Amino acid sequence: MRRACRQGATLVLMVAALVAAPAGATARSDAEAAYALSRHYRGLTGLANDPQRAREELERAAQRQHLRAQVELAFLYLNGMPPVQRDLDAAYRWFLVAARRGSVAAACQLGDFHQQGWGGAKQSATLAVGWWQRTAGSADGCAAHSQFALYRAYLKGEGVPRNGARAMAWLEKAAESGDVRAQRALGRAYERGEGVPRDAGLARHWLRKSREGVAPHDDHEHDLPSFAGPLLFQKLAPFQPNRPPDGGNRP
Template sequence: MAPPLPPRSGLRHRMPALLLALACSSALAGPASLAQLQREAQQGSAAARYELANLYSLGTGVALDRSKSLQLYEQAAASGHGPALHALSRHHRGQTGGPTDLPRALELLQRSAEKGHTPAQLELAFAYLNGTTAAPRDAAQAFRWFGKAASGGSVTAQCMLADFYRDGTGGAPKDPKRAHTWYVKTAGSAEPCASKSQYELYRLYEAGSGVRRDLAEATRWLQESALAGNPMAQKTLGQNYARGHGVPQDDTLAQVWLKRSREGVAPHDDHEHEMRSFSGPRMAASPLGR
């Protein structure tokens, strides 16, 4: 039988912070907070203008007013506010129902990324990785922005950065040991790319690439990835059961895992980038690809 797996408790550990964020969001929509935001916005606070724009864009605590929201985003962006620049980039991408202006969207996204806004850095990295009508493919730029987003705490960027070091692309040195470090860091997260990191750890330990070869450790990571729903891991685990590689030979379990690899996940989740990367369905397409 397969060895027991460690419990996945990342979501449980994040619940207090999530509840606190929801509570803060509710408080923000209250009359006192709204009045304070309006005063600070009138006094020129870019942060207050951005928060107020968010309220108007959603109709949270105020009447829905996308025109007012856009005006406030523009005022905040004029002060170099990174999140506001990012919001304007999404607007010019057509995500608020208005006309698209992809060159302008890319310019704003770049400015937001340069201000250190991590979500913008991540989107810019994917734009360069995949190539778009506004941003030609540029692996070196993708590597650069994934690195910055990873430093800002983006787990998806950290997963992608590991792939660059695994393959030695985009100007990154081929360094499986460094790739291993990033995969370990992300394998226990609650992000969609965690199961891909687990599968890559299987590959590293199975091959002895960047780490000492350890088939038992490789199998542990493979089983965790397969249980998390990664179709590549499920297929590999099924094949390993069929030939008794790292696990006892078992034709029944082989068929179970091979079948699950074909049925358990939506088709786009089984998609691989040219670099064999997996960031999850939320980032499957380039943000400026329209």
Template sequence: MFSPQQPRRSLASLVLAMALLLPGCGGAPTEGAAGDGPLSLYERGNRAAASGDGAAARAAFEAAAEAGDVRAQRRLYAMYRNGDGVEADAGRAVFWLKRIAEGGDAAAQIVLATRYEDGDGVARDEALAAAWYRRAALQGERRAQLLLATLYETGRGVVRDEAEAARWYRAAAEAGDPLAQVSLGALYEDGRGVARDRAWAAHWYGLAAAAGNPAGQLRLGRLYADGNGVRRDPVAAYMWLSLAARSANAPAAELAKASRRNLAATMRADEIALARERVRAWRPAPG
């Protein structure tokens, strides 16, 4: 059975890490006394950084960060992570990342969770990864919900619990995450963590397929080919399998092509022509 695509945490980490560096993301800086408060210290750090004085920039940013300026905490995280004006130090980067996360920033919580999951700058600790994913998931972050669900499904960092995995996949799927939709569909198809229901599997695969997810397209195509959860429809099956065959994932594309070949052997020429016409006309659903 083809496994649904797993979330690409490295890409998620990059996107979220970039979000950490954007001005105005996360909590607002704490106000302080004129001339010595976090705002002026942060500005002093910016001036020092612009002039190439990394030591002065670090000192000003650290003073502002200790006083609660989240922007300064972000700058320090980036400086230590990238070696920008200071010697790169993964441990210090995580120290400031944790401060941001502890302040309630969901993006930072997800990035911190990936650091613990990968052992990047900290000792690898999947239980802490799960805890930080949970904090972000409870704030409604669908990426965190998806990643927490995968930990529950595989039993990494938490006791394996497919019902809990289904709960978090559902939260992310309802928020529109195609990977979560495929994963939830697979649980319904197999009857893991939920009552087996191939109609619901087809529903969730269909949403992912419409968004352009190759795993959803492959799984939906197979359901249409076999008439599982949906009325058998070889034209629809051929269309979805053809779209899945375009996947950049070579093994997935080969699976789709093999399924399409087997299906084509049972179809009339006019059915195949209609399916190919639908493939040419197909466009992913917006958003």
């Protein structure tokens, strides 16, 4: 209880300080204040839980160019969370805004949107590859997803010329980055000698890695959830990269 009170007091002081900022910093201060309030009303201070007010404040912060708010709002529309309905058009618009301002997480998602043609995104393998290439070399947690997507693109010749060597190079990067699908695929490749020399030891290594932390009944043949956004929305249904979410707006 004391901790919650301290968090609430800190929030009040922070918002007051932001609102009282110099005139030249008014827009930025207003955005920070709105974002802080959105976190407060989402229950992150332990003092309030008002999803409708949280969404309103998050949208206000996003409209005032708060980058993190823009990304979180995009994921909110992507996944849907009462009282917000899933809206792929709105999700795409906010991901695009955030990606153009430098968000790697948003850029990762745009690759999937263009691959499938979701929301207002033009279905284009070339555009999808372009976004994945922008993010595959980053230190962001979604890099492994982009690396695995590039492996598939080069393997199938979608958006880029078919190139087995490049496909395997991206597969190895994705496996080393921790993508479970890539680890399993690489293990099978070493097991069968497909694209790499047959190597029973490396096959066992990567197949074992792919099973670490995965329940025995999980089916690796199906795609695992892609990067699912900020921890704020970790309780939501994960985003499936190769199938449109159920319900909501479908392209």
